[in-house]
Amino acid sequence: MLRYALRWIVALPVLLLYLYGAAGMIGGLIPVNTGRATPTEGIRIYVEDNGIHTGIVLPAEGWEDIVRPDHFADPRYAGHRWRSFGWGDRAFYIGTPTWWDVNPLTVLRSATGSDDTVIHVDAIPEPQVGPRVRMVVVTPAEFARLTAFIRASFAPGAPVRGYGAYDAFYPATGRYSAARTCNAWTGEALRHAGLKMGRWTPFPATVMTWLN
Template sequence: MMTGTGARAWILRAVVALVVLVLGYLVAGAIGGAIPTNRGWHPADQGVRIFVESNGVHTGFVMPKVAAGVDWRRLAPAGDLADPRYGRLDHVAIGWGEKAFFLETKTWADVRPGTILGAAIGSSHTLMHVEHVPMPAVGPDVRAVVLSEAEYRRLAAFVAGSFRLGGARYPGYAGYDVFYDARGRYDAARTCNAWTGDALRQAGVRVGAWTPFPATVMQWFTP
């Protein structure tokens, strides 16, 4: 039987190991986010203006509903909204993430350690979050990026490919948003922010090699 001293030593070793693991993850993410890919990329002089946005935890894209032959109304029609009147707005905000985290955390007050831990360990249940919005204003949490039409179509193909066609639909937080079943597995390596970086990389945009945190995405674009 483990003595009190032995139990305390075991707990201490476990705590130290956890701290080292978390610090190692943070350092690895910072390094991965600083390694550039698509080094020769620069914003297009003319093309499609999109926005990369962050709420401090999640990153995603705001894109015109119709541009360069891409029409998001086909994947996310206004009729899917609790209030279809928002369908008249001209942009969509789209992000990818873990299902339980999305559906169970309508506000930051709803965030629970168990939900975060479950997502970090890994989940094959993922969702696309789509909001019908007006064109946003550029600011610290919203960066504008002009892509060539070819780059935009590659980005859109990646995003559209993340939807699970024929999957379920779930009510959003308000009248202007909705969730759809998504493809892909979420874990500590493939976070919502890593998904954003993957989409940008696929499009040919200069971004970090691995972008698990919001900062590792947003740092590549000037406010």
Template sequence: MSGLFSRRKIRDPRYGDYDYVAVGWGERQFFVETPTWWDVRPGTLIAAAVGSEDTVLHVEHVARPVVGERVRSVTLTSAQYRRLAAFVQASVAAGEPVAGYTDYDAFYPAHGRYDALHTCNEWTGRALRYAGVRVGRWTPFPATVSWWL
């Protein structure tokens, strides 16, 4: 995965040496203009809920897998990892990435329509289902993804 997300696309290429990337998908305006929930503006939230074909992957280069109270660990077989990587790769659209919030992240153009039914969490659920991980049939919220893990 790290080969797909080049170190040249982040502000500080040293972070590109990290062994892991964290990937999320969502509506471009919401993702790019909302680094934290405190930055959410009503107009951005409404526009995302109504829907947009303008989506991005948010890619962060990380030193180790993120672990914490609100993060679940998922162990994949080699075959599952390859399917997950293929799903993420198929989500990347043509175009140049833009710098992210920090020195170690970037936004890549993506395929797909974002709206109230097709959320970032639903994308995560689809990715995990494609990889062969047991999750619900529809996962629009964080809890609906993690219930199964």
């Protein structure tokens, strides 16, 4: 009986991970805004994926009231004409720039829920479309809804420096959890704008697959 119980103790977390992964992929395949027609003219935006986090890349104009040059370690990077926005748990986001930095304890704590969230902003040149970068043309109305959603995700408070000289983290609104990950936030923002997207997008692939 004890051996049987120990097997379940070991197997249950693995089973839950598989179920979570399957649910996330299924949720990502259920489309929203299916009637959207791709505009022939409009505003270019980009969505990028670094393997863990997805970000929404918008023109830098119009963000000067929130994202200022002195927020970056090197203010010269503010001269870049694009800004990448991502949302997530503070401990996980700040401490996990790549897969090599993943700490299982941090992932577990974040997955159980955290109200300590941040917006990550990069000052970058215009991205080049590739395997991890998609370009999307949006209408002015879609762009307005998207920027309004991102602005509403900022919370009052002072920013902190980011991974390098070109980025910063800002206090954010919203609760992070396994149900609402950084990638789920990206999908939520794009759905709010009116773009075709999966209903639940907890993983990078569930976001990027709709932007081919």
